[in-house]
Structure formats: C-alpha cells, structure tokens
Amino acid sequence: MMNRSLTAAALLLSLSGAAFAQDTQSFDRVERGRYLSVLSDCAGCHTAPGGASFAGGLALDTPFGRLVAPNITPDRETGIGNMTDDEFVAALHEGRGHNGRRLYPAMPYPAYTKMTEDDVRAMRSYFRTLEPVHNEVVSNQLPFPFNIRLVMLGWNWINFLPGRYQPNPQKSAEWNRGAYIVQGPAHCGTCHTPKTLLGGDKNATPLAGATLQGWFAPDITTDGHRGVGSWSKDDLAQYLKTGANSFTLASGPMSEAISHSTSQMTDADIAAIATYLKDSGTGGNAAKPASLADNSNAMRVGAAIYKDNCAACHRDSGIGDAGLFPKLAGSALVQQVDPMTLAHVVLSGTRAVSTDGAPTGPAMPAFDWRLNDAQVAAVLTYIRNSWGNAAAAVPASAVADQRTSLAKTP
Numbered sequence: 001m002m003n004r005s006l007t008a009a010a011l012l013l014s015l016s017g018a019a020f021a022q023d024t025q026s027f028d029r030v031e032r033g034r035y036l037s038v039l040s041d042c043a044g045c046h047t048a049p050g051g052a053s054f055a056g057g058l059a060l061d062t063p064f065g066r067l068v069a070p071n072i073t074p075d076r077e078t079g080i081g082n083m084t085d086d087e088f089v090a091a092l093h094e095g096r097g098h099n100g101r102r103l104y105p106a107m108p109y110p111a112y113t114k115m116t117e118d119d120v121r122a123m124r125s126y127f128r129t130l131e132p133v134h135n136e137v138v139s140n141q142l143p144f145p146f147n148i149r150l151v152m153l154g155w156n157w158i159n160f161l162p163g164r165y166q167p168n169p170q171k172s173a174e175w176n177r178g179a180y181i182v183q184g185p186a187h188c189g190t191c192h193t194p195k196t197l198l199g200g201d202k203n204a205t206p207l208a209g210a211t212l213q214g215w216f217a218p219d220i221t222t223d224g225h226r227g228v229g230s231w232s233k234d235d236l237a238q239y240l241k242t243g244a245n246s247f248t249l250a251s252g253p254m255s256e257a258i259s260h261s262t263s264q265m266t267d268a269d270i271a272a273i274a275t276y277l278k279d280s281g282t283g284g285n286a287a288k289p290a291s292l293a294d295n296s297n298a299m300r301v302g303a304a305i306y307k308d309n310c311a312a313c314h315r316d317s318g319i320g321d322a323g324l325f326p327k328l329a330g331s332a333l334v335q336q337v338d339p340m341t342l343a344h345v346v347l348s349g350t351r352a353v354s355t356d357g358a359p360t361g362p363a364m365p366a367f368d369w370r371l372n373d374a375q376v377a378a379v380l381t382y383i384r385n386s387w388g389n390a391a392a393a394v395p396a397s398a399v400a401d402q403r404t405s406l407a408k409t410p
C-alpha cells in the first residue's frame, strides 16, 4: 500500500519533472529579485510609514522641493502594472518613468544605473509577483520651475553618467562585489557623497560626507580622522548588520537604511562591503586641526553642561558603554566638519535602530526644552575638543538654524 502510493508519487514527480525544474528556476529568480530589492532598499522610499508595501507615499525633501515616491505595485491604474519590462529597466538605468518622462534623481537611478541588466530584470520578475494595491500618488509637488520635468534634461546632462559597473580586474571578487553593492544597488553615495549645488554627486570625492534632510551622513572613507579609518572590517560589518558597534549607534536615515536593507543582507555581502570600504582608494588623511584650549569660554561652559547632562551615560572620559551609549572620544561623527547631526541629536534626541541582532534600541533624551542654543553649542564644542578630539567650535547660530528647521518638520 505504502509502496504503491510512493511509486505513484514518484511517477507524478518524474512526469512533471520538466515543469517542476522550470518552476524552481523562476522561483529562484523571483527570490533573487526580492533579495536585490532589499539590497537596493526600494521599500525605504516606496512604502509610506504604516502603508502597504511598495504602494508609494513617502515624501522626500530634495534640494528642489518635495517629491513623493510613487506606487510600484503591479496595479494597472495607479501602480506600474502597465509598465513593460524594458520601461522598468529604463527607469532604473536611465531615469525614465512611464511614457519616457524624466524622473527626478530623488529616485537613485544615478546609482542603479550601475546594476547589471540581469539583476534589474530579476527584480522586475519579483515586482510582478506582488499583490496590486490601488493607491493614487501625486509624485510631483515641486514648486515652479522644478516641477517641469524638462528641467531634468539639463540636470541629467550635467550630472548623470549612465553605465553599468565595470569590475576592477586588479581586485578580488569579494572587493568587486562590495564595490558593486556600494555604488549600485545600496546607493550609499546617494547620502554619503558630497553634493553640488544642483544636488549631483561630487564624483571626485566619493563617500566623503554630505548633509541631507537635517542630518549629516558622515565621511565613510578610510580617512583616519574624519572617516572610518580606525574601524576594522568586523566593526563595519557589525554596524551594518546590527546598527551598533563599540564606536557608535546608528540613528536617523542610517537607522532606516540598516533596518530595511543592510541588516537583511547576507553575511557574505556585508563582508564584501566592509572589504571595499577598507580599500576604496578614497579619503586621504585630513589634517587634524588643533584642539581648542581648555580654558576658552565655550570649553569651560561646555564642560559644566556635559558633567550635569551627559556624563551619566557617555561617561566623564567620553568612552560611553559598548552597545548602549556611543563613544564620543575619538568618534568620527562627533568631529565631522558639519555639526548638523550633532545639533539634531542633542535637540531632539533619538532612538537607536532596533534589529534582530540588537533588539531594543537605547534612547538619547531630547534637550531642546532644557538647553538654549548657546548651551547646546558650548557642549558640542566641548565634546568636539576633549579626550583627543579636535574640530571647529560650533556657533550658536548653527544650533538655532537646526532648531528652526526641526520645528518645521513634525
């Protein structure tokens, strides 16, 4: 009895063998497409907080004004159900949307253009399998003249170099994989590469740090003072996987990139990114400025504020507590040229990213109700110039600017 049903099952399997093999092949392709969409963090922009996956709606503040990421589920009326595969490829490789209209570079096609065509088509296979969601999104909420898509013709002409990633034969396969992920799908430079006035990447200084939406995405080159030169590959991997390491905890836009994207990457891909970042050939050694003298006014005021408000968590010597409170001594983030992120963190506080690797994120309290602009500036100047740190003093006006812009974004 048992034998017979087994034989029947075996027969059925062998009969459907061909179709079965094809199915697993397309399953593998869809799964590969899903993973590529994680590497690329498509959900990070195309999913509104609390909304259906990929149904659009996240508003992005760009140098030109406000743009909303559209619905990219296969819905025929409001999504990309009517888009052909070639149009999908053109959106990612050339920045052309429905009917060839020019897309704004808030959609990171200047990075996705580096992806192989096969990777983009695998992603397309995955997007086809999604549940269509009916959700009308008005993408373009930009003011005149930026609401005219033709303006993008000019922008593209100046800033956009289409073209696939070219492997470097001098480097290992792992290095090339890392370079591909960083420059292509994971679009790290979209946030970390300094921008021109028009919002294009300054390609001569990749990953050297940039301001975005009230945050500062720090220098992640091998520069020993401002970059992550002092981090080991394991430190980098731990940060990308869990959002925390013995130096720091991620907050703001990076904590979102970590929870949607890097924390879900395979260990091999994370290791490849770390290998590339440690050997990206960028980042010199920025001359370290002299620390401010301890007896300057800002330093004395700052020291007193630090002792009362900060030392309980970050410790008197700024060493923090691994995995709980970031180290301020020797921190590249604390010594960044642009103190924007620092003022943001101290004024509004943050909650560190929560990932499977590090479940509960500890919180940094807000001080906006407690410290005025001059006091925040003094304590920042103090942490930027203590324990061997050295960076320019923070003017109270920079804190005031940050306070004003935070008041505008709820």
Ligand code: HEC
Pocket: 037, 040, 041, 042, 043, 044, 045, 046, 060, 067, 068, 069, 070, 072, 079, 080, 088, 091, 096, 097, 098, 102, 103, 104, 105, 106, 107, 108, 112, 123, 139, 140
């Ligand atoms: C940083 C935010 C961001 C990320 C990440 C992002 N997009 Fe977009 N995307 C946008 C915005 C904003 C637009 C609308 C641009 C415009 O209207 O000019 C857009 C437009 C598109 C369009 C064109 C839709 C149409 O109707 O013409 C497609 C297709 C698309 N994105 C797919 C993707 C895919 C696939 C990924 C991941 C590989 C992705 N996007 C990642 C922000 C993003």
Ligand code: HEC
Pocket: 182, 186, 187, 188, 189, 190, 191, 192, 215, 216, 217, 218, 219, 220, 227, 228, 236, 239, 248, 249, 250, 251, 252, 253, 254, 255, 257, 262, 273, 331, 332, 333, 341
């Ligand atoms: C959406 C914008 C965005 C993207 C995309 C992004 N980052 Fe970040 N990144 C930031 C911001 C902002 C910070 C500062 C975080 C903070 O203040 O805690 C940061 C911090 C970091 C740090 C910590 C640096 C330090 O000195 O503390 C590393 C390392 C890093 N990012 C690597 C990457 C890599 C690698 C990628 C691509 C896989 C990437 N980032 C993609 C915005 C981004």
Ligand code: HEC
Pocket: 247, 248, 249, 250, 251, 252, 305, 306, 309, 310, 311, 312, 313, 314, 324, 325, 326, 327, 328, 331, 333, 334, 342, 345, 346, 350, 351, 352, 353, 362, 363, 364, 365, 367, 379, 380, 383
């Ligand atoms: C209750 C504990 C606590 C107190 C008090 C506190 N912090 Fe923090 N701080 C944290 C935690 C936790 C983080 C990490 C949060 C995150 O990344 O989301 C943090 C992050 C920071 C960062 C960002 C560093 C990095 O690597 O991400 C700076 C700068 C900072 N704090 C400065 C201060 C200053 C200045 C004060 C006093 C005005 C202060 N903190 C008071 C807990 C505290």
